[in-house]
Amino acid sequence: MTVEVRLNGELVRDDVEPQHLLLDYLREDRGLTGAKRSCDTQVCGTCTVLVDGAPVSACCTLVADVDGREVLTIEGFAELPEFERFEQAFVDHAALQCGFCTAGMLLTTKSLLDERRLSSAEEIRQGLAGNLCRCTGYHAIVEAVAELAGVEA
Amino acid sequence: MTVVERRPLTQVGHSAPRKDAKEKLRGEAEFVGDVVVPRMLHGKVLRSPLAHARVVSVDAREAEAMAGVVCVLTASDLVDLDGYWGHAIKDRPIVARDRVRFAGEPVAAVAAENEAAAEAAADVIRVEYEELPLAATLDEALTAGAPLLHEGPVRPGLFHGLGTLPPRDGNVCYRYRIDRGEPESVFSRADLVVEGEYTFPAVYQYAMETHTVVADYDGDRITVWSTCQHPFLVRAELADLYGVPLSNVRIIVPYLGGGFGSKSYTKMEPLTVALARKARRPVRIQNRVDESMVTTRRHGMRCRMRTAMTSEGNLIAREVDCWFDTGAYADNGPRVTATGGDAAPGPYRWHAYRVDARCVYTNTAPAGSYRAFGAAHLQWIGESQIDELARRAGLDPLAVRRDNLCRPGEEVRGGGKPLDADLVGDVEKVAAAVGWNEPKPPNVGRGVSVGLLAAGAHPVSTAVVRMEADGRVAVLVGTTEVGQGPRTAFAQIAAEELGVPLDQVTVHGADTRFTPYDRSTGASRSTTIAGLAVQRAAKEVREQLERIAGGDALEVATYPDLFRKHFGLAGGELIGRGEVAPFGSGSYAEGPVFWEVCVGAAEVEVEPETGVVRVRKTATAADVGRAINPQLVRRQDEGATMQGLGNALFEEMIFEDGQLLNDTLLEYRVPSFEDLPDQMSCVIVENEDGPGPFGAKGCGEGALAAVPAAVVNALADAGIPMYELPLTPERVWRRIQTLEEEGKWPR
Numbered sequence A: 001m002t003v004e005v006r007l008n009g010e011l012v013r014d015d016v017e018p019q020h021l022l023l024d025y026l027r028e029d030r031g032l033t034g035a036k037r038s039c040d041t042q043v044c045g046t047c048t049v050l051v052d053g054a055p056v057s058a059c060c061t062l063v064a065d066v067d068g069r070e071v072l073t074i075e076g077f078a079e080l081p082e083f084e085r086f087e088q089a090f091v092d093h094a095a096l097q098c099g100f101c102t103a104g105m106l107l108t109t110k111s112l113l114d115e116r117r118l119s120s121a122e123e124i125r126q127g128l129a130g131n132l133c134r135c136t137g138y139h140a141i142v143e144a145v146a147e148l149a150g151v152e153a
Numbered sequence B: 001m002t003v004v005e006r007r008p009l010t011q012v013g014h015s016a017p018r019k020d021a022k023e024k025l026r027g028e029a030e031f032v033g034d035v036v037v038p039r040m041l042h043g044k045v046l047r048s049p050l051a052h053a054r055v056v057s058v059d060a061r062e063a064e065a066m067a068g069v070v071c072v073l074t075a076s077d078l079v080d081l082d083g084y085w086g087h088a089i090k091d092r093p094i095v096a097r098d099r100v101r102f103a104g105e106p107v108a109a110v111a112a113e114n115e116a117a118a119e120a121a122a123d124v125i126r127v128e129y130e131e132l133p134l135a136a137t138l139d140e141a142l143t144a145g146a147p148l149l150h151e152g153p154v155r156p157g158l159f160h161g162l163g164t165l166p167p168r169d170g171n172v173c174y175r176y177r178i179d180r181g182e183p184e185s186v187f188s189r190a191d192l193v194v195e196g197e198y199t200f201p202a203v204y205q206y207a208m209e210t211h212t213v214v215a216d217y218d219g220d221r222i223t224v225w226s227t228c229q230h231p232f233l234v235r236a237e238l239a240d241l242y243g244v245p246l247s248n249v250r251i252i253v254p255y256l257g258g259g260f261g262s263k264s265y266t267k268m269e270p271l272t273v274a275l276a277r278k279a280r281r282p283v284r285i286q287n288r289v290d291e292s293m294v295t296t297r298r299h300g301m302r303c304r305m306r307t308a309m310t311s312e313g314n315l316i317a318r319e320v321d322c323w324f325d326t327g328a329y330a331d332n333g334p335r336v337t338a339t340g341g342d343a344a345p346g347p348y349r350w351h352a353y354r355v356d357a358r359c360v361y362t363n364t365a366p367a368g369s370y371r372a373f374g375a376a377h378l379q380w381i382g383e384s385q386i387d388e389l390a391r392r393a394g395l396d397p398l399a400v401r402r403d404n405l406c407r408p409g410e411e412v413r414g415g416g417k418p419l420d421a422d423l424v425g426d427v428e429k430v431a432a433a434v435g436w437n438e439p440k441p442p443n444v445g446r447g448v449s450v451g452l453l454a455a456g457a458h459p460v461s462t463a464v465v466r467m468e469a470d471g472r473v474a475v476l477v478g479t480t481e482v483g484q485g486p487r488t489a490f491a492q493i494a495a496e497e498l499g500v501p502l503d504q505v506t507v508h509g510a511d512t513r514f515t516p517y518d519r520s521t522g523a524s525r526s527t528t529i530a531g532l533a534v535q536r537a538a539k540e541v542r543e544q545l546e547r548i549a550g551g552d553a554l555e556v557a558t559y560p561d562l563f564r565k566h567f568g569l570a571g572g573e574l575i576g577r578g579e580v581a582p583f584g585s586g587s588y589a590e591g592p593v594f595w596e597v598c599v600g601a602a603e604v605e606v607e608p609e610t611g612v613v614r615v616r617k618t619a620t621a622a623d624v625g626r627a628i629n630p631q632l633v634r635r636q637d638e639g640a641t642m643q644g645l646g647n648a649l650f651e652e653m654i655f656e657d658g659q660l661l662n663d664t665l666l667e668y669r670v671p672s673f674e675d676l677p678d679q680m681s682c683v684i685v686e687n688e689d690g691p692g693p694f695g696a697k698g699c700g701e702g703a704l705a706a707v708p709a710a711v712v713n714a715l716a717d718a719g720i721p722m723y724e725l726p727l728t729p730e731r732v733w734r735r736i737q738t739l740e741e742e743g744k745w746p747r
């Protein structure tokens, strides 16, 4: 089947198998390897991308389901002017270690901030609970996101 | 800026931003799963569904005929090789030969043009099994007449590092014993003795990136991109397995998506290389989470311990028997067992102790390294007994530690390195951080814990520092970037020695063809040992600059002039070499390189109606000698703290008849944002007492041993002593019911 996606701001058309996963499409067909595979069960969030601005687990989403929609991956986010602010906060707080979860963390944070859903440390913890990180112990990420959201960590 | 003036430090001791941050934040950092090699195939492993069985036959004809399939590897393809590997004990076939010993053991592997074709083909490989009796638990494996997992003589691996390996005894593949004095007689005159039986669960490291390998076998050259922490040891094992010279094996390690020990030593590399050898094309094998869970895990353990104290509060004797469940193959079990044995007494001034630790084969997935192994297993047990003794004697647990802990320079283990840390100072700091003396609300308890972890592994590292004619510096070192930050810390060390700004220094990733030998990335050794090699290499470059300058003060701005002066052109290169080698043989018996401090404190709150334990506060001591990068040190402790909370509160691999029941992240829960304690502090202690550069010593593991122990002690302080981890609500609730029946609850 043919899908048409606005991928990182650019309209692309591709022939794909109906059961093709968005994660495989991005990583293998499009060479966008910033989204990572880990749990395959919608638990860890390393494969997170934004579809029409909302975080989605690409490991459990079909390309067919994003036909006609907007998909933003970390590669696209990194091109946006607002990214610098995110980058600086994560650098300042050393809110990453191995970096495997990082793209998902940033994209989920962006979506929550866009929707103004981060008005307390409590909301940060709840909002990001669908993104696992095994390295940092979360503390640094909460600090970085709190700074971005302008709330107390 | 001059480099002749040695103080104050301008790079070391500062929280420089991570060198790899931008690449990682922008999704540009390359991991093995992102590597694409021309003509690369995709591999899928067929794993045994049975925990113990004879393999009667493997029929892959139908699979091989399927579209997109290039080949299927079975044991019959490997008859020209000895085919057994294992860095400690060579007990492990590349794929199962006549027998499978755990559910999940590779039996065959398919190489195909894409993953879907490989998976479909793996599904139609027909394997006939004949079930064998199981020894799936420690009990089953240790009973008289238990089915034996391995027969024939023990074949030592290349890197067991444990002196002479004793012969196997039934299913016990290794045994480690230490003692001091005469425990029996000391116990007989003790005023207070506590004893108990304890259980520690098997847990999964869960590095978010699963084990992934790309291998190419071209003639007699092997090239491997691998998610491995120890590329040089993998190289040696592959060279040995495939009978090629070391230099014909090249291991490239890009960024690693976490490791925590799960990627230490050799894992999926022998199988991937075998598949590439048969396919005559590069092949990638990428584990799914359920496959990584049966590739390696932390040892479950059972322990019997007793500890004696005088009524004045002097700790005098301890006896420990423990059994580590290493699964079907030894992996790093022997070292885990020895390190556990060393951690068992705890750093106290005992008159006598006896420790007997065994490493036991069972029909379950193999167990290996996981952050703070050995210490994580034993510290919570030993420390909970000390608290129990303190309670019985009516003494403050903190005071008992103050009175009994070893002091710097005192012997910790016979023949080993004396204590190189101020443990009393450390434990007082963490106790203060959780408000030790403040009043406690109901159902709230506080605990501290102290321990040591034999760290550093075998102290062999080399490094090369190259300075180009423009003053830029490249550091070549075989340490792998698992997330812990060596590329940043090493750059700081080199920049400090050479007086150059940090952005002029690049630390490259491990590639055994170009980076010099580093024994391994683990055991908290990198900053201390590889960092020392980097420092020595950088010093050598500085000495060359000084010689060229001929007595003039060194100025970074004039480095290019020095190159012109020396080489006669705007080129050339200065190369410095650094080496760390052991003073003696470097063996475990003489070690460790340093004692990693495992000191922590916790405050918990229990909800008696449900058994839910909530951790309110944690504190850990990062006793690092010198923090090369304080922010990275703190981040290490925070990560280890959180893993410690998972290990203490809910993580547990559940095996039934050798089958892993919870093999997804849905059923195997790891800590999330919502498990963060209200307060998580890390106290950095810098006494410049480490053997590494600028007095540094390693960190990053200790918290994972200290935190579970502190949590257990805090819960006991709230009235609920526990003998089994994890502290699930059900277990805690049941314990409360028992205490109630015994009239001990509510207190």
Ligand code: FES
Binding pocket: A036, A037, A038, A039, A040, A041, A042, A043, A044, A045, A046, A047, A048, A057, A058, A059, A060
């Ligand atoms: S890989 Fe998609 S949520 Fe874990």
Ligand code: FES
Binding pocket: A096, A097, A098, A099, A100, A101, A102, A132, A133, A134, A135, A136, B208, B257, B258, B483
């Ligand atoms: S930084 Fe490694 S998983 Fe988050």
